[in-house]
Amino acid sequence: MRKSLPIVLTAILIASLGLTAFGQSNGAAASGVVNINTADVAQLSLLPRVGARAAQRIVDYRKEHGPFQKATDLMQVKGFGDKTFERLSAYVTIEGKTTLTSKIRSPRKPRSAKAS
DSSP states (O other): OTTHHHHHHHHHHHHHHHHHHHIIIIIOOOOOOEETTTOOHHHHTTSTTOOHHHHHHHHHHHHHHOSOSSGGGGGGSTTOOHHHHHHHGGGEESSSOOOOOSOOOOOOOOOOOOOO
């Protein structure tokens, strides 16, 4: 029993370190928000499924029309409809600082098979 105790403790330590690393890389959700009234293109590009061109459209819209009054006003920007806003709503705000620091990855829906 005495000889196996260090082996068992080592195995438990290695397993717990592996699970911790796995949780941080795959299971940890990114947190933070992007202020759509103050964010630049790079910050807006951190939003799920928003690239540089879409982010630039947000900045251009903001320059032309002024600050967004409500987060839902984002749907006035070309390419940002109901479904897109639904995907982004947890990550956008019109007040405070932008706190999102890493790209949010949004899984794609599987494509349905086309009927032949």
